[in-house]
Amino acid sequence: MHKFANPGQFTKLSTRVLPWTSSFAAVCFLFGLYFGIFDSPADYQQGETVRIMYVHVPAAWMSLLTYSLMAAASASFLIWKHSLADIAARSLAPIGAAFTAITLITGALWGQPMWGTWWVWDARLTSVLVLFFLYLGYMALVNAFDDPEKGSKAAAVLALIGFVNVPIIKFSVDWWNTLHQPASLSRLDAPAIDISMLTPLLFMALAFKLLLISILIIKMRTILIEKRIEAKQLLKSG
Amino acid sequence: MKKFLALVQRDLILVYRSANDAWVVLFFFVIAVTLFPLGIGPDPGVLQQLSGGIIWICALLSAMLSLDGVFQSDFDDGSLDQMILTSYPLELLVLGKCFVHWLTTGFPILLISPVLATMLNMNLDSYSTLLITMLLGTPTISLMGGVGAALVLGSRRSGVLISLIILPLIIPILIFSVAAINASGEGVEISSAVKLLGALLIISSVFCPWATAATLRHLTN
Numbered sequence: 001m002h003k004f005a006n007p008g009q010f011t012k013l014s015t016r017v018l019p020w021t022s023s024f025a026a027v028c029f030l031f032g033l034y035f036g037i038f039d040s041p042a043d044y045q046q047g048e049t050v051r052i053m054y055v056h057v058p059a060a061w062m063s064l065l066t067y068s069l070m071a072a073a074s075a076s077f078l079i080w081k082h083s084l085a086d087i088a089a090r091s092l093a094p095i096g097a098a099f100t101a102i103t104l105i106t107g108a109l110w111g112q113p114m115w116g117t118w119w120v121w122d123a124r125l126t127s128v129l130v131l132f133f134l135y136l137g138y139m140a141l142v143n144a145f146d147d148p149e150k151g152s153k154a155a156a157v158l159a160l161i162g163f164v165n166v167p168i169i170k171f172s173v174d175w176w177n178t179l180h181q182p183a184s185l186s187r188l189d190a191p192a193i194d195i196s197m198l199t200p201l202l203f204m205a206l207a208f209k210l211l212l213i214s215i216l217i218i219k220m221r222t223i224l225i226e227k228r229i230e231a232k233q234l235l236k237s238g
Numbered sequence: 239m240k241k242f243l244a245l246v247q248r249d250l251i252l253v254y255r256s257a258n259d260a261w262v263v264l265f266f267f268v269i270a271v272t273l274f275p276l277g278i279g280p281d282p283g284v285l286q287q288l289s290g291g292i293i294w295i296c297a298l299l300s301a302m303l304s305l306d307g308v309f310q311s312d313f314d315d316g317s318l319d320q321m322i323l324t325s326y327p328l329e330l331l332v333l334g335k336c337f338v339h340w341l342t343t344g345f346p347i348l349l350i351s352p353v354l355a356t357m358l359n360m361n362l363d364s365y366s367t368l369l370i371t372m373l374l375g376t377p378t379i380s381l382m383g384g385v386g387a388a389l390v391l392g393s394r395r396s397g398v399l400i401s402l403i404i405l406p407l408i409i410p411i412l413i414f415s416v417a418a419i420n421a422s423g424e425g426v427e428i429s430s431a432v433k434l435l436g437a438l439l440i441i442s443s444v445f446c447p448w449a450t451a452a453t454l455r456h457l458t459n
Contacts, residue, residue: 078456126409130406133402133405133406137403138403140402140403141389141393141403144390144395144396145392145393145394147392150392150393150457151393153456153457154389154390154393154457157449157452158389158403161407161449162406
């Protein structure tokens with residue numbers, strides 16, 4: 001891992017990886033959307049609204065995964081002082097915030113016809129909203145210092161503290177009796193979902209993950225290039 | 239222990255010399271609570287139902303108002319660097335600073351809250367629970383807020399920033415406190431929410447000084 005923590009190595013590797021991840025993401029989105037919209041049955045209870053799930057559930061998974069990655073990157077930044085880990089954490093925050101926003105919005109759109117309300121204050125919804133606030137707090141803190149190094153350190157500590165919320169979200173549907181339904185995929189016995197609905201869901205999940213990697217690479221490279229421009233301008237003016 | 243008390247004494251003297259800052263927080267708390275009956279109407283039944291929540295929300299907001307100052311003055315005049323350099327464990331120094339913060343903001347709020355509870359027509363059975371939740375919850379806010387105060391040290395607009403990053407993290411205190419107060423209104427003496435508040439206080443008194451000290455070392459080196 002430390003070998004690739006070099007910005008030059010990263011740029012080289014990411015140039016090769018990016019076309020693959022982005023094109024695979026596009027293909028998976030096409031498959032997932034096709035299966036999700038045309039080639040999967042409507043639910044016997046939920047009707048056509050069940051198709052919102054194919055965006056909502058992968059986005060919710062991504063909101064947690066992105067935060068976990070951000071916390072891991074922050075930890076490795078604090079431990080090994082790799083500037084690339086810091087850049088990764090900085091780049092992950094707005095991506096994760098966007099996934100969380102998608103989760104909340106699609107959830108509200110699904111909740112209105114199904115539960116009869118856009119929003120309820122149950123444990124799952126509230127804890128995801130807190131996750132959204134944590135992302136925003138991270139973004140506010142990381143940019144609040146005149147010295148970017150200080151911002152990175154403070155925000156990294158905050159990301160680690162906020163990580164306590166991730167297991168709370170994951171298990172909120174099991175710990176409390178909530179309106180939000182419990183997990184139907186990650187169970188010890190077979191998943192409680194039919195294969196015709198599982199296929200588009202998994203395609204969409206894969207598409208979202210590839211999308212995350214692609215955006216992350218683009219964002220990290222942008223920051224690296226910005227840093228180089230800044231350094232060159234400093235050289236020129238100095 | 240002697241050094242710990244010396245630090246607490248020094249900080250208390252500092253607060254006493256600029257007593258205005260402590261009064262302002264208490265005054266804000268009273269004004270914020272007063273706004274609620276004016277905003278939602280003076281109906282005693284409604285106010286009784288909301289009283290616990292109103293008092294606790296205002297207590298949280300008042301705490302946010304004062305938290306960014308916990309390390310600020312010591313950071314500005316350089317004495318914080320000296321404290322980090324001493325052989326005395328920084329964790330205990332942080333604990334002392336959080337204790338002084340609680341003594342000068344959380345404790346006065348606790349003392350005045352029964353008066354405001356009366357004005358909000360709180361259920362008589364809930365007074366003791368209100369005081370217990372305040373006694374367990376406000377120190378936890380000071381401890382967790384200490385981490386936030388260390389994080390925003392030296393940033394721009396640190397006062398607003400600390401609210402943004404700490405309020406999401408202290409939501410459990412609000413939830414458990416109001417749940418306990420509401421349960422006491424229905425005749426439950428000590429509910430599980432009170433025990434959870436106690437657990438939060440114990441956990442944060444161990445974990446938060448350590449996290450605060452680590453942050454201070456990281457940010458000031």
